[in-house]
Amino acid sequence: MVEMSNRETKTDVILIGAGVMSATLGTILKEIVPEWEISVFEKLANAGEESSNEWNNAGTGHAALCELNYTVEKPDGSIDISKAININEQFQVSMQFWSYLVKNGLINNPHEFIMPLPHMSLVQGEQNVEFLKKRFEALSKNPLFQGMEFSDDPSKLMEWIPLIMNGRTPDEPIAATRIETGTDVNFGALTRMLFEHLESKNVNINYNHSVDDIKRTNDGLWELKVRNLEKGTVERHSAKFVFIGGGGGSLHLLQKSGIPEGKHIGGFPVSGLFMVCNNPEVVDQHLGKVYGKAKVGAPPMSVPHLDTRYIDNQKSLLFGPFAGFTPKFLKNGSNMDLITSIKPDNLVTMLAAGAKNVPLTKYLIEQVMLSKEKRMEELREFIPEAKSEDWDIVVAGQRVQVIKDTEAGGKGTLQFGTEVINAADGSIAALLGASPGASTAVHVMLQVLNKCFPQQMKEWEPKIKEMIPSYGLSLMKNTELLDEIHASTAETLGLTDKEAVYSDKTLVLANA
Numbered sequence: 001m002v003e004m005s006n007r008e009t010k011t012d013v014i015l016i017g018a019g020v021m022s023a024t025l026g027t028i029l030k031e032i033v034p035e036w037e038i039s040v041f042e043k044l045a046n047a048g049e050e051s052s053n054e055w056n057n058a059g060t061g062h063a064a065l066c067e068l069n070y071t072v073e074k075p076d077g078s079i080d081i082s083k084a085i086n087i088n089e090q091f092q093v094s095m096q097f098w099s100y101l102v103k104n105g106l107i108n109n110p111h112e113f114i115m116p117l118p119h120m121s122l123v124q125g126e127q128n129v130e131f132l133k134k135r136f137e138a139l140s141k142n143p144l145f146q147g148m149e150f151s152d153d154p155s156k157l158m159e160w161i162p163l164i165m166n167g168r169t170p171d172e173p174i175a176a177t178r179i180e181t182g183t184d185v186n187f188g189a190l191t192r193m194l195f196e197h198l199e200s201k202n203v204n205i206n207y208n209h210s211v212d213d214i215k216r217t218n219d220g221l222w223e224l225k226v227r228n229l230e231k232g233t234v235e236r237h238s239a240k241f242v243f244i245g246g247g248g249g250s251l252h253l254l255q256k257s258g259i260p261e262g263k264h265i266g267g268f269p270v271s272g273l274f275m276v277c278n279n280p281e282v283v284d285q286h287l288g289k290v291y292g293k294a295k296v297g298a299p300p301m302s303v304p305h306l307d308t309r310y311i312d313n314q315k316s317l318l319f320g321p322f323a324g325f326t327p328k329f330l331k332n333g334s335n336m337d338l339i340t341s342i343k344p345d346n347l348v349t350m351l352a353a354g355a356k357n358v359p360l361t362k363y364l365i366e367q368v369m370l371s372k373e374k375r376m377e378e379l380r381e382f383i384p385e386a387k388s389e390d391w392d393i394v395v396a397g398q399r400v401q402v403i404k405d406t407e408a409g410g411k412g413t414l415q416f417g418t419e420v421i422n423a424a425d426g427s428i429a430a431l432l433g434a435s436p437g438a439s440t441a442v443h444v445m446l447q448v449l450n451k452c453f454p455q456q457m458k459e460w461e462p463k464i465k466e467m468i469p470s471y472g473l474s475l476m477k478n479t480e481l482l483d484e485i486h487a488s489t490a491e492t493l494g495l496t497d498k499e500a501v502y503s504d505k506t507l508v509l510a511n512a
Ligand SMILES: Cc1cc2nc3c(=O)[nH]c(=O)nc-3n(C[C@H](O)[C@H](O)[C@H](O)COP(=O)(O)OP(=O)(O)OC[C@H]3O[C@@H](n4cnc5c(N)ncnc54)[C@H](O)[C@@H]3O)c2cc1C
Pocket: 016, 017, 018, 019, 020, 021, 022, 041, 042, 043, 044, 047, 048, 049, 050, 051, 052, 053, 056, 057, 058, 059, 060, 061, 062, 187, 209, 210, 211, 212, 245, 246, 247, 248, 249, 250, 253, 271, 272, 273, 321, 330, 396, 397, 398, 399, 431, 433, 434, 435, 436, 437, 438, 439, 440
């Protein structure tokens, strides 16, 4: 029997989960309302162990510099770049916030979490080359994407991506775009840094504490039933405002809160695998993130890419992610997660989604079963000379895509973005979905504040503008401010002098 504990607390804010989202929201709140008391409950032993961990995501600073699925070809053949613009603007918000934190000494050593890295898109075949050229023409005219280059010249491509070009016969058209201002972000390191900072600001962080239930009390607070996993006791903690930042665990918690806004929503879990190169000689032959095109029938989050990464103080090379299907909602979750997320209110939505997504589910199940050699074949589309013994498989994080009823898609439509779901009175909010994810955490957490604290936003605006000078403005339309922000964030985050950055990183590595 579980023992009840007499530990009870009341605070202003409770953040559930110690991932990058709670870390970001907590840090923003500590700047704008430092007097508010914040508690965090995380079921694992440390911060940033689920999707935010560096081994569980691809570490791309998503700014739409290379992801082909952010720009779609319209029926008339023109390219719609509106999504790319949105995502780029949102990434600039993150860059400004991180710069503010570094400039003010709230976190240090930016190279520990962000590194400059060229972002490239790579396509093969005449039609795809044509698409990439049109995409390049549309983007490179836009101030947000200045500096992008296009080439279909094999000798130029050899300069940019020798590992990918070696061993290729030039019998098929091939082309790439490249932009120097891309980044590799270690979201795990960033999350840990932010939690260290929050701890220094007296935020009460409780690891090994699993939130089992959420209920509204008569006095209008939210009361959480929390299991202390070390002591095996159950505690009660209440707050005026609760943020459900449980990643894949958020849907279950949202359902427990019982708010009407959380009804008729389901989750579709997608697992991930990367291949990691264990041969330093191969790792050294590549520098950049190279995104390809998703295969027909494959979901957008399984776009293959070959990435230089900076993880555990080492330069690494990762390929993937291979998407797959498992019923877990968290990497450390349970095989019952999918079944237990089906409730009377979302049953029809889930059944409709099941019927609509038979081909996708089949694709994902087949992907899970792929042998290493089959995965090597996919890798060889990027690196023709890749050797099996140079590559190992690592299991990445789980993503839970939102399923809901929409006007455009009908019942049970699968969504690929992130969604903030909040109670009408703003007392509780949850973040669902996983894309573009951690890169846009600051924008999304500002959205949480906008939705939950609309009356306070005016009063908070000057501080938000101090942290994020472009807040409320379109950078695309304010090119002077854009140039200023590009220059100052690159300077503060140490992204300007690439040679110095790489040798500094080598230095850090040598000393590590
Ligand atoms: C394969 C893959 C590749 C990705 N690539 C990128 C990328 O390149 N760039 C990018 O920007 N984003 C990427 N993402 C998305 C990104 O990782 C996520 O959007 C982001 O990490 C989500 O952060 P979070 O804080 O919401 O969740 P998480 O980091 O998962 O944190 C949630 C936390 O809540 C805890 N928790 C859950 N339930 C409970 C409970 N009941 N009680 C207490 N604690 C609980 C969990 O243990 C966990 O620590 C990728 C994701 C995956 C899976």
